[in-house]
Amino acid sequence: MRGEDGVRVLGNHRVLLLVLVLAASTWTVTGSSAPTPGLAVETRSVGLTNPLALQPHDPIHITGNEGFNASNGVQSGSGTVADPYIISNWLFDAAFYPNSNEMIWIENTDRHVVVQNCQVIHFDMIGEHYQAFYVGKYPSEIKTPTIAPPTIDLTSNVTFLNNDIDSRYGYGIQIAEGSSNVLVKGNRITIHPDNVSGRDWIYGINAARNTHAISIEDNLVNAASRQYITIGIHLSDYYVSEQRRASQLVARNNTVIDASGGIHVESSRFTLVRDNIVYQTDRNSLLYGWPRAITVRESALNASLIHNTIRVEVTGIVIGAAVDPWDAFGPITGASNTTIRDNIISNVDTGISIGNVSGTHVVNTTFSSVALQELNLNGERGPPRDLRLTDLSLPLRIRAPSGAVPISWSWADLAQNADYHLVGRGEPTDVDAPFTTNAAGVGSVDIMQSLNQPHRGDYIQRHRANAPFRRNRRPERSRNPLSPDNRRVRLNQHRYRHRVIVRSGGTFTARNGPARLSESEWHSRQGPAVRPLAPSH
Numbered sequence: 001m002r003g004e005d006g007v008r009v010l011g012n013h014r015v016l017l018l019v020l021v022l023a024a025s026t027w028t029v030t031g032s033s034a035p036t037p038g039l040a041v042e043t044r045s046v047g048l049t050n051p052l053a054l055q056p057h058d059p060i061h062i063t064g065n066e067g068f069n070a071s072n073g074v075q076s077g078s079g080t081v082a083d084p085y086i087i088s089n090w091l092f093d094a095a096f097y098p099n100s101n102e103m104i105w106i107e108n109t110d111r112h113v114v115v116q117n118c119q120v121i122h123f124d125m126i127g128e129h130y131q132a133f134y135v136g137k138y139p140s141e142i143k144t145p146t147i148a149p150p151t152i153d154l155t156s157n158v159t160f161l162n163n164d165i166d167s168r169y170g171y172g173i174q175i176a177e178g179s180s181n182v183l184v185k186g187n188r189i190t191i192h193p194d195n196v197s198g199r200d201w202i203y204g205i206n207a208a209r210n211t212h213a214i215s216i217e218d219n220l221v222n223a224a225s226r227q228y229i230t231i232g233i234h235l236s237d238y239y240v241s242e243q244r245r246a247s248q249l250v251a252r253n254n255t256v257i258d259a260s261g262g263i264h265v266e267s268s269r270f271t272l273v274r275d276n277i278v279y280q281t282d283r284n285s286l287l288y289g290w291p292r293a294i295t296v297r298e299s300a301l302n303a304s305l306i307h308n309t310i311r312v313e314v315t316g317i318v319i320g321a322a323v324d325p326w327d328a329f330g331p332i333t334g335a336s337n338t339t340i341r342d343n344i345i346s347n348v349d350t351g352i353s354i355g356n357v358s359g360t361h362v363v364n365t366t367f368s369s370v371a372l373q374e375l376n377l378n379g380e381r382g383p384p385r386d387l388r389l390t391d392l393s394l395p396l397r398i399r400a401p402s403g404a405v406p407i408s409w410s411w412a413d414l415a416q417n418a419d420y421h422l423v424g425r426g427e428p429t430d431v432d433a434p435f436t437t438n439a440a441g442v443g444s445v446d447i448m449q450s451l452n453q454p455h456r457g458d459y460i461q462r463h464r465a466n467a468p469f470r471r472n473r474r475p476e477r478s479r480n481p482l483s484p485d486n487r488r489v490r491l492n493q494h495r496y497r498h499r500v501i502v503r504s505g506g507t508f509t510a511r512n513g514p515a516r517l518s519e520s521e522w523h524s525r526q527g528p529a530v531r532p533l534a535p536s537h
Helices: 484-489 519-526
Strands: 015-022 060-062 074-076 085-088 090-093 104-106 113-116 119-123 131-135 156-161 164-167 171-175 180-185 188-191 202-207 212-217 220-222 230-235 246-252 255-257 261-265 272-274 277-279 292-296 304-306 309-319 339-341 344-354 361-363 366-376 387-390 396-399 404-411 419-425 430-436 443-450 460-462 501-504 507-510
Touching (some): 104 113, 119 131, 131 164, 164 171, 171 188, 188 202, 202 220, 212 230, 230 246, 277 292, 430 443
Parallel strands (some): 085 113, 090 119, 131 171, 164 188, 171 202, 188 220, 202 230, 212 246, 220 255, 246 272, 255 277, 277 309, 292 309, 304 339, 309 344, 344 366, 361 387, 366 396, 387 404
Antiparallel strands (some): 015 396, 015 419, 074 085, 404 443, 419 430, 460 501, 501 507
16 A cells, blocks of 8 residues: 555554565564563662762852852862862761752852762751752852853852752752753662652752753663652753753663653753663553653654663653644644664553654664553654654564654665565554665665554564475475575575464464464464464563
8 A cells, every 4th residue: 555655555454564675584583581570670879979978068059259158069170170178088978958949059160170079968847948059059049041051150060070969859969950061970869759748749959951072971860759750851841932042951771760751851952861770679650651761752853862771661761742732832842853773662552652753764773571552653742754763673563643654764774776665554554565675684664654543453464475385395494594505495486375373362263264273272383383372462
């Protein structure tokens, strides 16, 4: 079936499972193997480097370059790149300072300063304790225009290194609007709002909108709560204007545990989220579709999500648009041109959910133990546009809404000059999209998925391309589907028989055979030419 523009239409259904078949071969070509579901998750060495050195200190508020002195906890340094001010080895017990909003607040300075080996405890006072460490001015106090990147009346060149923060009510580290060149590295931050002290939307680390050159690296954020919604690392904020987008935000090598939202990216340009580990130890859903590991939305443009490990979440990655009441700016609030590359997603209900955005590119992402579907194209505000899928492991289940969703598929490491079929099973039509690879083994196919039928269940399908030999004369061949022996079979111009297999529960149904057979009975009737399906995750 073809659409009006000549692109293939792959049937009407809600959930489509696709596999890639090399023509004239009895083998299904898949990508790299999935990770072991029970694989231990790495945690990195973070937090205090010398707990025995801690001494009690009052809250610190530095309001300008002249504020770097001994009374404000400065141990050494001159404020240059080579010799930064050092504020270190202080213990802040917030229970003794119930009216202080912050334990360390640095603003209106461009001197280089490092806050290291400091600890904040008992940050629990409702309505008072808002952020343990704070960089920059409160938004209402910024007097000069802020056209990115800011240079006047704001704060820059601050590093938080190997600190420990425990909070039930306030943020861990807050980087205010207009701040730039801030490094948050190797900190241990625990936020755990509960029924004694807590509120929704507490962030472990937050970089506000209109922040620039912010690097958040090698931190451990534990954000477990049974009552409240928490975010591990929050980058920027909902869209306000072009001038107030954030830029050059980086979240790398962090571990986020038990947050409702692990890493959240909003109005920004070219944000990088790389090599992070995000997972749940006790999956607790306080909102529909949550917890979610990584979210990109609210006009976050050209974000890159690379080599992250995600497990035990409701949704692995969400690429979306704005939702009420933050959608006043319309389509601009979609997260356009997001790249999702080399991620590992396991033990989730949905692998990646993509909403009404354009230019999403999913590359070589591995899925394992996915309960519902690897890709959900019925995300925030509707289906995506200009979606590209490259080098994904198959089989793959795709859920989509009413209407047609164009998808460009491509692979870069297939057999050279070979004929392939991208095949799938959906209600009520099977699909078969042929394509041919070039001399470098690169192949692609554009499809228009017309998905407008009621949900009919999750179907797993496998097309088999049988070799054109009688079974009793079939020659011995290499088990490698890309070997020269197997590729030579393609040269025989025959019509190959395709057999559709539908897996439902623990049984298999052969469409042109008995209504229901056990797995062992089914294979015994097929003979050696048919190999069993791999277990579905």
